[in-house]
Amino acid sequence: MLQLYDAxxxxxxxxxxxxxxxxxxxxxxxxASGAEIVTVSLRRESGGERAGQGFWSIIRDLGVRIxxxxxxxxxxxxxxxxxxxxxxxxxxxxxxxxxIGEDETLQPDVFGLVEAARILCQEGFEVFPYxxxxxxxxxxxxxxxxxxxxxxxxxxxxxRGLNNLFGLKALRARFPEVPLVLDAGIGVPSHAAxxxxxxxxxxxxNTAVSQARDPAAMxxxxxxxxxxxxxxxxxxxxxxxxxxxxxxxxIGKAFLG
Amino acid sequence: MHILVNGSSREIRAADLSAALEELGYGGAVVATAVNGEFxxxxxxxxxxxxDGDRIEVLAPMxxx
Numbered sequence: 524m525l526q527l528y529d530a531x532x533x534x535x536x537x538x539x540x541x542x543x544x545x546x547x548x549x550x551x552x553x554x555a556s557g558a559e560i561v562t563v564s565l566r567r568e569s570g571g572e573r574a575g576q577g578f579w580s581i582i583r584d585l586g587v588r589i590x591x592x593x594x595x596x597x598x599x600x601x602x603x604x605x606x607x608x609x610x611x612x613x614x615x616x617x618x619x620x621x622x623i624g625e626d627e628t629l630q631p632d633v634f635g636l637v638e639a640a641r642i643l644c645q646e647g648f649e650v651f652p653y654x655x656x657x658x659x660x661x662x663x664x665x666x667x668x669x670x671x672x673x674x675x676x677x678x679x680x681x682x683r684g685l686n687n688l689f690g691l692k693a694l695r696a697r698f699p700e701v702p703l704v705l706d707a708g709i710g711v712p713s714h715a716a717x718x719x720x721x722x723x724x725x726x727x728x729n730t731a732v733s734q735a736r737d738p739a740a741m742x743x744x745x746x747x748x749x750x751x752x753x754x755x756x757x758x759x760x761x762x763x764x765x766x767x768x769x770x771x772x773x774i775g776k777a778f779l780g
Numbered sequence: 781m782h783i784l785v786n787g788s789s790r791e792i793r794a795a796d797l798s799a800a801l802e803e804l805g806y807g808g809a810v811v812a813t814a815v816n817g818e819f820x821x822x823x824x825x826x827x828x829x830x831x832d833g834d835r836i837e838v839l840a841p842m843x844x845x
Contacts, residue, residue: 539843539844539845540843540844540845541843541844541845542843542845543843549843562844562845563841563842563843563844564841564842564843564844564845565812565839565840565841565842565844566839566840566842567786567787567837567838567839567840568786568806568809568811568838568839568840569786570785570804570805570806570809570838571805573805573806573809573840574840574842575809575810575811575839575840575841575842576809576810576840576841578840578841578842578843579810579840579841582841591844592844592845594844594845600817604814604817604818604819607812607819607821608812608813608814608819608839609812611812611821611822612810612811612812612839612840612841613841679845680845727845729845730845
């Protein structure tokens, strides 16, 4: 079982709700993924259209846990205010904390992130910080009170997979007890399997599912990859080596030369 | 009075945030609010007095990653 704060979860796949072709396909994808947590956001609502009300109704009917994000926030104040608004609307103290530092890569502003995390943890939020693989930033986030981390694989929506394998392995090794949810940049199920094989506790996927030709089928594929990756991690993968080692015993081989 | 609602200029009669939301068509909607960049909780809306030129943000659940 995966534990994120006080929640016990069977699924190690978290799913984003953005960029699906339709609300029906979003619903099908969430069900096919087996995800027990979905991420959501807050945006301006028009008094006439009230588009957000319909979306919220669909999400509530799914019966999954909600992880509100602070996507698009570029300052500590924006992120903290958005977190407060999300807590009221969604009725949860969970927040996926994003403080974006740069628009081309959507790289986290880790300095603002630590500051915002400290404020929100003190205010009773359970913070899931979207961060990099930097070890010192991770230490600061843990000191601030975060008990789950969401390091990036590669830039949001890029589909490039795990860009810095060495850094991610070092992060896993340095903080073996902290739940790590690999977030952002996963493009195909093999990327997700790789993250789980390395010992990451879970992955958050959005674009790779929502932009697939068949999002529900891709969600199911990711669910299998995540389960396989975790099973492989628990089974203890072999260590890679540079030279060949014959798998068939050499002793007893006939001399036929 | 003249205020900005989600970046758009609006003229309203209401004097507090709760009444303004009703007047602007948000009655009964699940929304979060901020005035001039500061979060205003739902319970505080009836006592949140508005002034000419205030900037109101009205946010609702939306797709997110």
